[in-house]
Amino acid sequence: MPQSVYAETESKHKVEDWSIIKRLWKYVKPYTWLFVLGIILIFASAGLDLVFPYLTKVAIDDYMNADHAYSVETANGEFTITNDPEGAFRLKQLEDGSYVITDGESSYSVSPETLKELRVSDLNGLTKIVIYMLLVLIAMFGAVYLQVYITNYMGQKITHNIRMDLFKHVMKLPMRYFDTTPSGRLSTRIANDTKNLAEFFSSVITSLVKDVVLLVGIVIVMLRMSIYLGTISLFILPLILVSTLVFRYFDRIAYRKVRTRLAIINAFLAEHISGMPVIQIFNQEKRKAREFDNVNKSHYKSLIEQLMVFAIFRPLMDLLYYLAIAAIIWFGAKGILDGRVGFGVVYAFTSYVEMFFRPLRDIAEKYDIVQNALASAEKIYKIMDEPEEIYNEDRPVVTSLRGELEFKNVWFAYDSENYVLKDISFKVNPGEKIAIVGETGAGKTSIISILNGLYKIQKGDIFIDGRSLYDYNLQSLRKKLGLVLQDVFLFSGTVLDNIRLFDSSISKERVHEVVRYIGAERFIKRLPEGYETKILERAGTLSAGERQLIALARAVLYDADILVLDEATANIDTETEAIIQEAMEKLSHKKTVITIAHRLSTIRNTDWILVIHKGELVEKGSHEELIKLGGIYYDLYRLQYELGDIA
Known part of the structure; x- marks a missing residue:
């Protein structure tokens, strides 16, 4: 698959688990x-799991299939049967279902009574034994319930903390990082x-511990019950270990592909849903659907690769399980015939072997989750290791600021090579009103980006x-720099929320006062619910001018000492432009x-104007001075006049 523009660059160095x-x-x-x-609860529940088959073995060998010895005394043609460890008689069931006691030579019929x-x-x-079994079941229920509750609570708290830290x-990463990282990623x-990590902490760690404890406990119990059958059962272990190691290797590779392609x-979705108006206007639906199909197929193929790895491993574990059961039955039957083991022991061994493979299957499934979680953690820490912006x-x-501003021989490039600003120098005195003009791509917006310290x-x-x-505390400095962009970003919420940025400590009365001051009250009153009108992300239902007024009110509300309008009047109606101009004059x-x-019609009354051309400051002066100069500003002004942009 060719490298996608949305794909992450994979690390050349493997990160150890x-x-x-x-x-x-x-x-x-x-x-x-x-x-x-x-x-502790895991150890308790694992121990209780091990008790159940052992109780079954005791029930069969010691009580259900017990070979008791008896003595028989005869008198007057009648016989009396008594329990006697030294007795020669044994209880035997005949083919018709009746019972007799016999010493091999004499037999006596035994009535049901x-x-x-x-x-x-x-x-x-x-x-x-049944009472013990019931008590074990109750204890198992309690131990498992508490263990699941505690581990899930712990897992959710840990995940919450990781998500908050991330x-x-x-939010503290430099702006350059967002220029090269898709928001969807x-x-x-x-x-x-982080959700993958939640499952890892909630169930996987504790389940793996329980599975390991069970495996060790089962091996010990089987060897203690019968060295003969226990040794035979352990011959299957090397095959299990080799299979698990091979599965681990291929499963990790497959899961990394799945996470990357997800x-x-x-x-892809985040970018194209945001750009849906452009897709529909230019009839790009079919082409974009084909592009998404390619991306989706790539993810599908990675899932199939992972599925194939698991599809081989799971049946292999089943095959090994049935081989182990067959071996237990074969050698167990021989042991019973030879008198080396009891039937209850063989029955218990089949239960323990089934129990032995249960955690192995569980480990395989949990290993999938572990690989998923570790791959996710690796990518999370890749972001966490990005250096934060220095504030x-x-x-x-x-x-507070007096409002004096000076650029001194400033050079700036987004990629550290191709300079978009070259040796820019100018000074703005407190309370001055200046404008920056130039053709598209000249570097005007870049001046604002570096003024806020978003780029160094x-x-x-x-x-x-x-x-x-x-030398400033950047976070506090930015509060004193009010910025109104051409493309205003508004959050999901109410108009009031977006003006005060969800800061409930700012009173509604203060917001109303600011809105009245900038002359935007008429616009807000026209909205269906005024200040409480709900808007969606980016406020697609509001006009460009209405969004500009909200942004201007926001900047004034936070009492910025230096106010910057980045082409704020470029795409708005005449009425809104007049409101903004009047507010700026105030x-x-x-x-x-x-x-x-x-x-250019909006900046005639500024104190002076900077003209930026190809990243350089080429002209500086008032509107009249620059017109008389007859340079780039004059050409821009004349061009707009001819196009009818200047009244």
Whole structure:
């Protein structure tokens, strides 16, 4: 399969399972006492499992099939039967179902009443065995219930913590990481892969421990019951070990493919569902369906490969099981005839062999889950090992800015080679209103990206209020930089939620005050439920202008000292543009305002204008000065005038 653009780059170095488990262990540590309690309950339930076949063996050999000795005394033509360990008589059942006692020469018929008297101790013993069995079953129920509850509780808590840590880490990754990582892949890691770990912690670890304890316990019990049959049973172990090791190797490879290709599907879906309007407008449905079919088939093939591995292993375990049973029956029958073992022992051995293969099958199934979980953990830690953005949290928190801004010989490239900004230098005084213009791709938006510290520059420096941008506590600094983008992102929730970003500590009255200040109240009142109008992700039901007003209200509400509009008026109606222009005029008396402009008619009243061309600052001045200069700005202005964009 050719490398997909949605696929992850696989690590060249194999990550050892134990190194992953060691890293996961730190999430288990806070719940060590629960883990230990779960292990104790596992040992208890495994021990109780081992008791049941042994009680069955005792019932058969000691009571049901017991070979008791009797003595017979005759007097006046009648006989009396008594239990006597030294007696020569034995109880025997005839072909017609009746019973006699015989010493080989003499035989005496035994009536049902006499038989009942002779076997009363056996009946009492069987009654005790049944009571013991019931008590074992009750104890097993209690132990298993507590173990399942405790381990699942522990597993869900651990998974919750891993998912929270992963999401917190993702939010702190530098913006460059998101430029090269599909959002669908991240969604897979946070949702699907952590879910795989939940099953690993909830059931797999404890089940594997129980299975190992059972296997060891079964071997010990079988050897103690009969060295003869126990040794024969253990001859099958080398075949089981070799089969398991081969299965482990191929199953890990198959599961890695499954996880990688599932991430590709999720990344493909996330991108194409977001781009559905473009797909439908340009009639790309059939082509995209074919592309998804290829991606889906690739995932299907990886699942079939994994299924083939398991489809071979499971029947192989069944074959080995029946070989072991056949061996027990054959050698057990010979042992009974030779008097080396009792029938109850053979019966118990068949139960123990069945019990022996049960955890082996369980280990095979759980091993699938283990490989799935370890593959998921490997991918989770691949994200966790990505270096976080440096926020300079040790620096003082920024409470306010004067609004002075200076770029000094700034060079910037997204890929560290192809510079999109070249030796940019300019200075903005507090309270000034400036504009940045230039053709598409000139580097205007890149200036805003580095101003927020989302990307780090390669050369030069950026100063805010006389201090380098990289000497600030970035998280607090960004709160003082208000940004209104051309493509406003709104979250699922209400209009009120999106203005105050779900911060309930900000009162509704404060939100209403800000909305009135920027002149957007009329727009909100027109909505079906006003501030409580529910909107979906990205607010597809709102116009571009309405989204811009919400973003502007958000920036003003958080009291930014430097306000940046990134082509905020490029695709909005005249009425909304007028509202934004009026709001910006009000704000410019208190804040430094930077506007990245597409429509030059909106920036005539700025203090001065920067013209960016191919990543370089080529012109600087007021609207009138740049028109008189007759350079690039004049050409842009004239072109828009001829196209009718300037009234």
